[in-house]
Amino acid sequence: MHQNTLRIKEIHDGLDFYYSSKQHAQKMVEFLQCTVPCRYKASQRLISQDIHSNTYNYKSTFSVEIVPICKDSVVCLSPKLAQSLGNMNQICVCIRVTSAIHLIDPNTLQVADIDGRTFWSHPFNSLCHPKQLEEFIVMECSIVRDVKCNAGAGMISKKHTLGEVWVQKTSEVNTDKQYFCRTHLGHLLNPGDLVLGFDLANCNLNDEHVNKMNSERVPDVVLIKKSYDRTKRQRRRNWKLKELARDRENMDTDDESAENEENFILFLVKVKYLNYFLSYTQYQDFLEDLEEDEAIRKNVNIYRDSTIPVESDTDDEGAPRISLTEMLEDLHISQDATGEEGASMMT
Numbered sequence: 001m002h003q004n005t006l007r008i009k010e011i012h013d014g015l016d017f018y019y020s021s022k023q024h025a026q027k028m029v030e031f032l033q034c035t036v037p038c039r040y041k042a043s044q045r046l047i048s049q050d051i052h053s054n055t056y057n058y059k060s061t062f063s064v065e066i067v068p069i070c071k072d073s074v075v076c077l078s079p080k081l082a083q084s085l086g087n088m089n090q091i092c093v094c095i096r097v098t099s100a101i102h103l104i105d106p107n108t109l110q111v112a113d114i115d116g117r118t119f120w121s122h123p124f125n126s127l128c129h130p131k132q133l134e135e136f137i138v139m140e141c142s143i144v145r146d147v148k149c150n151a152g153a154g155m156i157s158k159k160h161t162l163g164e165v166w167v168q169k170t171s172e173v174n175t176d177k178q179y180f181c182r183t184h185l186g187h188l189l190n191p192g193d194l195v196l197g198f199d200l201a202n203c204n205l206n207d208e209h210v211n212k213m214n215s216e217r218v219p220d221v222v223l224i225k226k227s228y229d230r231t232k233r234q235r236r237r238n239w240k241l242k243e244l245a246r247d248r249e250n251m252d253t254d255d256e257s258a259e260n261e262e263n264f265i266l267f268l269v270k271v272k273y274l275n276y277f278l279s280y281t282q283y284q285d286f287l288e289d290l291e292e293d294e295a296i297r298k299n300v301n302i303y304r305d306s307t308i309p310v311e312s313d314t315d316d317e318g319a320p321r322i323s324l325t326e327m328l329e330d331l332h333i334s335q336d337a338t339g340e341e342g343a344s345m346m347t
Contacts, residue, residue, distance in 0.1 A: 001031050002244050014272040022060055028269050029062050037100060037116030040064040065272040067119050069094055069101055071289060071296075072133075072224045073126040074198050076209040077103075081122040085112040086154025090213060091127075093184070093222060096295060106184045106222060108149055109157045127205055128198040130285070135227055136167035138193045139178060143186050161187035167195065167221060183223040194227035225292070228319040230284065237287065238308035239327050242301065292320045303330040 002008070004027075007018040019025040032038050044058040069075060073094040082088045085103075088110050092103040100113040144162040163186020168178045179201070189195060201220035205211075210218065290297040304327040 001028060008244060011270075014270065017269040017271065019269070025060065025062055025269050029064060032064055032066070032271065034099060036097060037067045037114075037119055038064050039116060039120060059268065061268045061270060063270045063272070067097075067101060067116065069097060069119075069124075069126060070130070071095065071097055072130065074128055074200075074222050074224075075103070075124050076127055076207050076213070077124055078122050078209050079212075081114075081118070081124070085114075086110060087152050088112060088154070089217070090209060091217075091219060091222065093224065096293065098295075104157055104160065104184050106219075107162075107182045108147060108153070109160050109162050109184055110149065110153055111155055111157045124209065125207060127200070127207055127210065128203065130282075132198060132203065133196045133224065134199055135170045136179075136195050136197055136221070136223070137170055137173070138165055138189050138191055138195060139168055140166040141186065141189045141191060144182070157184065160184040163187075163189060165189060165223070167197070167223070169199070170194070179221040181219050181221045181223065185223055185226060188226045189223075195223050196225055196227050197221050197223040230288075233288065233291075233319055234284070236308070236321070237291075238305050239302050239322055240305045240330070241287075242303065291322055297322070297326070301328055302326060303328050306330070 004019060004021065004024040005017050006020055007016075009016040009018070017025070017028055019028070029040055033040075041063045042060065043063070044060045047057045047059050049056045071094055075092055075094060077085070077088065077090045077092060079090065082090045088103075088105045089107050091107075092105050092112075094101060095104050095111075096102040100115045101119060102111065102113055104111045142164050144164055147156070147162050149156070161184075163183050164180070165183055165186075166178050166180050168175075179199075181197075183189070185195065199221055200218060205218075290300060290302070302322060304324070
């Protein structure tokens, strides 16, 4: 999708994609609509005109807004939306974002998909930021065999196992304070494991739906994912990704300065809530998400890193890894099949 892009520029709340053809810009908008839940507005502005030849040059802008919900976000649905999804609990975890938002109820394993139209009709926000994830140690874990669902309940996830766990913050190991919660990670957790989650009991939640809920229905802790040794995972990661050329300079400049700089750019796609320039920690989180979820990486080109030796698909901790069959060979044009310098190519 980036081959016709003339420029990619980071702005304070998203990315700008510049094109020389309106068809290319529209194709980008259509791609985003098929990939993530979003909505867009189209506008145009007169750039120049020639009254003698009766010609006009317009700059067309497509402003695309992506839903501000990410994988591993904890959300609180409105009562009306939760009821329409099969009487789900209002507190849910986002397990994936594709063309719809995929939610799971950690208390019942009930799952639901929310498309863009439904989200904009009943909007909700993330209760916690990923930086608020805290590390817990599992003290006890038991599997719930008999799952009781509400009347009119929807689909139940077969990929997860409901568990009841007692956890303790690793920062509070010298205390007796423990937290009890239900989790959809019952198939992954054992006593002594480390797990990441949100501490809702000691968090200041400023959300209109949570404020109206009965406090007894708000869990103390919501567990998100099992924690593995990041250093070991990085050392054994034998694959890599490729990046697009990017422009981060002059982030405070407006569209007019961009026109003066490149006056041939007449078509712009502004994407809100799309972050291309990730911090180191965010990028590592993304790589781990690719390893842990096959559905996320199915449309991502993953290349074999020849500098890392091949090992088994799982390490000693059982951390998920990407198999060699899912990797592409990173070919270099400067070398032929024998590894020697290839002949110069005609252009």
